[in-house]
Amino acid sequence: MTLPSKVRLVEVGPRDGLQNEKQVISTEIKVELIHRLASAGLRTIEATAFVSPKWVPQMADAAAVFSAIQPLPTVTYPVLTPNRQGFDAAMAAGAKEVSVFSAASETFSRKNTHCSMSESLERCRSVAEAAKAEHIKVRGYVSCVLGCPYEGEITPLAVAEVARALFDMGCYEVSLGDTIGTGTPEKTKAMLEAVARWVPLKKLAGHFHDTWGMAIANVYASLQTGVSVFDSSVAGLGGCPYAPGALGNVATEDVVWLLQGCGIECDVSLEALVNTAEWISRELGREPSSRVTRALRARRNVA
Helix, strand or coil: CCCCCECEEEECHHHHHCCCCCCCCCHHHHHHHHHHHHHCCCCEECCEECCCCCCCHHHCCHHHHHHHCCCCCCCECCEECCCHHHHHHHHHHCCCEEEEEEECCHHHHHHHHCCCHHHHHHHHHHHHHHHHHCCCEEEEEEECCCCECCCECCCHHHHHHHHHHHHHCCCCEEEEEECCCCCCHHHHHHHHHHHHCCCCHHHEEEEEECCCCCHHHHHHHHHHHCCCEEEEEHHHCCCCCCCCCCCCECEHHHHHHHHHHCCCECCCCHHHHHHHHHHHHHHHCCCCCCHHHHHHHHHHHHC
16 A cells, blocks of 8 residues: 655635634634644645625625735635635635535535535536636535435445536546545545546545544545545634534644654644644634644643
8 A cells, every 4th residue: 555645735724614613703813824824834725715694704704814815925825616706706806716615415505505416516617617717726625425414324426426527617626525524434435436436536635524533534544545635624623504513624733743654745834733723722712623732732731
């Protein structure tokens, strides 16, 4: 078994991590988080989402956040645009890369996006066509790839069909999300093998939530399968309002610790990342979910 020699991390904390927070987070804190993550070495940082504030009030300041970023030339700052309205707003703000999303579950799609799976894919296609005309890169997300809070088990074939549709419409990469965190390593491998029949492994990314404590194990299983791109969230921020009980994304610090232990390059400073995790957790008034951050903090206290 040969693991990838290098992994690219897509930091989703500023968007997926913060979007469901009940407390209002200031634009200044969001921008500072993005800057700290860039300083830690992360080169892809999903900055915000151009969505309806009615459904996601935390992202109401998307344009203000994006305009306040002091971009580094080596960092890309994609934004989520679920429809043409969001895409147009992102273009007006100066975005250079966007993301679209669908789901492998009909019920979840209707709960999350208020439309069917086919309608969701049509929205994605509309964005992809507009992005192509503007020479803008598009990344795709698939939710519920290893289980749905409403439908239970999701077949690998269902995931593969949605992933293929996103890839065929022009998404340069498709992120496969275990939205409720029920996936296990063997199920992860089976799902990836099914998707890889239609979408090349080098075009796939893993997006794992840690509800059942399996996220880091699923990252490792994905590495064994040949996946070399992973979404993660500093301090384990995140969750999903349409997935009861779902905890946050796999913590970026935990993934970096795993990669370092495997001798895999990711060009991220673990120390700077842990400092950022501690800072944003204080700002939110909670403990970081990351096991690595907690362990390193305990080690410092003992020393």
